[in-house]
Structures are given as structure tokens and as C-alpha cells.
Amino acid sequence: MDIKILIVDDELKIIEVVKSYLNKEGYKVYEAMDGKKALQIFDEVNPALVILDLMLPDLSGEELCKTIRKKSRVPIIMLTAKVEEDNVIQGFNLGADDYVTKPFSPRQLIARVKALLRRSEDDIMTLSDISSYNDNELIIDNFRHEVRKNDNLVNLTNTEYKILITMAKYPKKAFTREELVLLTMGDDYDGFDRVIDTHVKNLRQKLEEDTKCPKYIKTVHGVGYKFGGE
Structure with a gap:
């Protein structure tokens, strides 16, 4: 398996835990702790999925999501501490495909990753190419x-x-x-x-x-x- 996943979060502990779980599932993981580095890695490796925290030190998660959406339909899972429905809907408005609220279970996050990757690979096709x-x-x-x-x-x-x-x-x-x-x-x-x-x-x-x-x-x-x- 050579499925690349980019984790963007300014908390090293979260990155390490999520990366460990993803590595156990066979995914190739890239990491960034700020928006500028995330964009650089994104352009270099073209990941199959992005796990994106909304709170970043330089470029906000919202801005990063918008920038990625201008160039790619890659599935994006947002990590947020805000659980209100309006905040979740705002995340979808920005182009996210799914969300996970902090604190979260790493196993739940991995399940969301697998589900999104399955959906992105499904062949829901129209009648012609x-x-x-x-x-x-x-x-x-x-x-x-x-x-x-x-x-x-x-x-x-x-x-x-x-x-x-x-x-x-x-x-x-x-x-x-x-x-x-x-x-x-x-x-x-x-x-x-x-x-x-x-x-x-x-x-x-x-x-x-x-x-x-x-x-x-x-x-x-x-x-x-x-x-x-x-």
C-alpha cells in the first residue's frame, strides 16, 4: 500500500499518536505543524487524504482548506474543538469532507480515514465517460x-x-x-x-x-x- 496521508496540526503529541495509528494500517504519513509547510508538502507528495487542524500558528486551517480546494478534490478531515452544529457546517462550507471533534479517539479517526478513502475510490459513474x-x-x-x-x-x-x-x-x-x-x-x-x-x-x-x-x-x-x- 502506498497511500499518502498528510497530517497538519501544531500539537506534536497529536501528530505522533495519529501517525502511529496510520502507520500501523500501512499508510505513508507526512506531517506539518504550520500551513506554509503543509502547502509545500501537499504540492510535493500529492496526498490521498489530508487531516487538518483548524487552529494553526500561521495560515489558519480555514485558509489552508480553501487553498487546497482551489487545486484539488482530495478528501479533507477537519479536526476541531468546536462541536456546535454551526461550526461543523462552516467546516463543510470551506470544503471539508468530514470532521472529528477534539478530544477524539484515534481509532475513530482511523475509521473515518478508511471510510473517506473508500468513498473517494468508489466508482459511482454516469452512463458514459x-x-x-x-x-x-x-x-x-x-x-x-x-x-x-x-x-x-x-x-x-x-x-x-x-x-x-x-x-x-x-x-x-x-x-x-x-x-x-x-x-x-x-x-x-x-x-x-x-x-x-x-x-x-x-x-x-x-x-x-x-x-x-x-x-x-x-x-x-x-x-x-x-x-x-x-
Whole structure:
């Protein structure tokens, strides 16, 4: 196994404990204690997953997450001491795929890592390698795992991408939040299903010209969401 994981935390003890558990599972671990070093390592090794603390000494975890999201859909697990739902939703808004609150069980964190890596490797594919909608305005390239809007690359998180291609595969189906959680985040996800609303909001901001009147990610009142591309 040569799966690379980057841990970013300014607490050496946390890094050592998490690294020890990850090494036992066979992962190749890289570590950084500040944002600038983390970005340098990220560009050098292209990790399969990032474990990111929100409180860093130089570049904040929020800023680092935003920077990574501009260039990659790599799964990101945020570590935070804030357990309020609003703080968790804010983390998802920044582009995180999952969160773990401090103090945490290392075994629980490893389980989250494995679940995210499984989801990122799953082959939820649309009917063809390249699908285009609305006279090529929106193009989903499953071969390259890319999405383009008006020929411009759209930077989606791994979860956002999975939500989009899951709904695009069945454009007439209205998905409940529970179905989208199961299909895109796995049956081992134990968060709240309303987090799908946050991912959908982010998708709309990236894909829609008018988020109040969406063309691609439509709300089905009383049910959930469906894909509206033609």
C-alpha cells in the first residue's frame, strides 16, 4: 500500500499518536505543524487524504482548506474543538469532507480515514465517460474526474462531485437526503443528514448562474433534490 496521508496540526503529541495509528494500517504519513509547510508538502507528495487542524500558528486551517480546494478534490478531515452544529457546517462550507471533534479517539479517526478513502475510490459513474448538458454548458468528465461549466474547470470537493454524478446518473429521480448520504458518504457515516443541504448549497454556488432559480441542482419540496440538466 502506498497511500499518502498528510497530517497538519501544531500539537506534536497529536501528530505522533495519529501517525502511529496510520502507520500501523500501512499508510505513508507526512506531517506539518504550520500551513506554509503543509502547502509545500501537499504540492510535493500529492496526498490521498489530508487531516487538518483548524487552529494553526500561521495560515489558519480555514485558509489552508480553501487553498487546497482551489487545486484539488482530495478528501479533507477537519479536526476541531468546536462541536456546535454551526461550526461543523462552516467546516463543510470551506470544503471539508468530514470532521472529528477534539478530544477524539484515534481509532475513530482511523475509521473515518478508511471510510473517506473508500468513498473517494468508489466508482459511482454516469452512463458514459463524458456527459454534457444544456448544449455543452456543463460537462462531466468521469474519465478525468473533472467538471466544466462554460469550458471553465469547476473545483468540487470529492463529496460534491459524488453528489453531482449520483444525481446526474438518474436525472428524473428525486433523491432524499438519506439516500444521498448513503450513496455518497457511506452507510458508516454517523453525522446528520442535513449536511447534504450544505453540500448542495456549495454545488449551486459553483454551478448555477442563479442559485435562487437553479438549473442543475433542483429542490423537490418535501423530498430532497434532483438533477435538472438536459
